[in-house]
Structures are given as structure tokens and as C-alpha cells.
Amino acid sequence: MTQAHLPPAATRAASGSQLTGTMETELPPSEPGSLHALVLHQLDEDQAQDLISIPLEGKSSIADHMVIASGRSTRQVAAMAQKLAERIKREVRVTPRIEGLPAADWVLIDAGDVVVHLFRPEVRSFYNLERMWGFGEGAPAAAGGSA
Numbered sequence: 001m002t003q004a005h006l007p008p009a010a011t012r013a014a015s016g017s018q019l020t021g022t023m024e025t026e027l028p029p030s031e032p033g034s035l036h037a038l039v040l041h042q043l044d045e046d047q048a049q050d051l052i053s054i055p056l057e058g059k060s061s062i063a064d065h066m067v068i069a070s071g072r073s074t075r076q077v078a079a080m081a082q083k084l085a086e087r088i089k090r091e092v093r094v095t096p097r098i099e100g101l102p103a104a105d106w107v108l109i110d111a112g113d114v115v116v117h118l119f120r121p122e123v124r125s126f127y128n129l130e131r132m133w134g135f136g137e138g139a140p141a142a143a144g145g146s147a
Contacts, residue, residue, distance in 0.1 A: 035088070035092055035111060035112070036067075038092065039067050039111070042083065042087050043067070043080060043084065046076075046079070046083060049069065049070040049071065049121070050070050050124075051067070051068070051069040052067070052069075052130060053065050053067045053068075054066040054067075054130070054135045056133075062115060063110075063112070063113055064113045065113065065114045066114075066117070066133065067115070067116045067117070068116075068130060069117075069118055070118070070121045070124050072121075074103070074104040074105060074120060077105070077119065078101060078104035078107070081098060081101055081104070081107040081109060081118050082101070084116065085098055085109060092111070094112060096109050096112075098110075105123045106118070106123050106127070
């Protein structure tokens with residue numbers, strides 16, 4: 001999959017593209033007003049880094065999308081997680097489950113159809129979830145399938 005920068009803020013979530021620092025990522029399209037679009041928009045507002053979304057439909061029954069992003073520090077990771085959880089609860093009327101918030105090295109937010117992983121950069125590169133799911137650089141060719 002290739003990577004692309006976000007268009008202007010008003011169309012970011014609807015288009016499925018997301019700013020990712022110097023690297024570009026093409027995110028799967030998200031329906032305007034969907035939980036996926038809300039997650040992408042909120043993380044962009046909170047200046048998440050290296051944001052990607054992995055479509056899980058047909059690969060796993062745990063969720064439709066897995067969103068992975070980094071924060072510059074444990075403080076930013078914790079703040080992004082709390083703000084995202086509050087916004088999901090307020091706008092979607094779903095109380096997401098959150099794991100890892102006290103340490104904030106790796107925070108998991110399970111909002112049902114969308115699972116969000118927020119990392120400090122060092123922790124993210126150690127676990128390398130993108131590779132495990134066959135997405136991004138260094139992904140096994142067999143796991144990528146055909147598009």
C-alpha cells in the first residue's frame with residue numbers, strides 16, 4: 001500500500017488520507033460521520049504522528065479497522081487516548097475500553113468497529129504491529145495479498 005498526505009482539514013477524515021510526518025500513507029476511505037472518520041480526525045487534531053489505518057474486514061472479526069499512531073511522549077499518548085475516548089463516548093455514545101493508560105507507552109482503545117493503538121515511537125518500532133498485519137515497510141509479501 002502506498003502512503004499519501006492529508007488534504008485540507010475539512011476533507012481529511014472523509015477522504016481517508018492522513019498526514020504522517022515525512023512518510024506518506026494511503027488510508028482506506030472512511031465514510032463521513034463514521035466512527036473510523038471520527039478517530040482519524042481526532043488523532044489528526046491531536047497531532048498524532050505516523051498515523052495509519054489497516055482495514056481488517058475479511059482478515060479478522062475483532063474490528064473493521066485498526067488505527068495505529070505515535071505520540072512524542074507518554075504525556076501526549078495519554079492525552080490523545082483520553083481525548084479520543086471522551087469524544088467517542090460523547091459523539092458515538094459508546095464507552096470504549098482502554099488498556100495501558102497509566103504507563104502510556106502503548107495504549108489500546110477498543111471502540112468496537114475500530115481498534116486504536118497509540119504508542120511512543122520506541123515502543124511502536126519494537127512491537128511493529130504494521131508488519132505483523134502485513135502492512136507497511138518490511139511486510140511479508142504473502143501477507144499483503146492482492147488489491
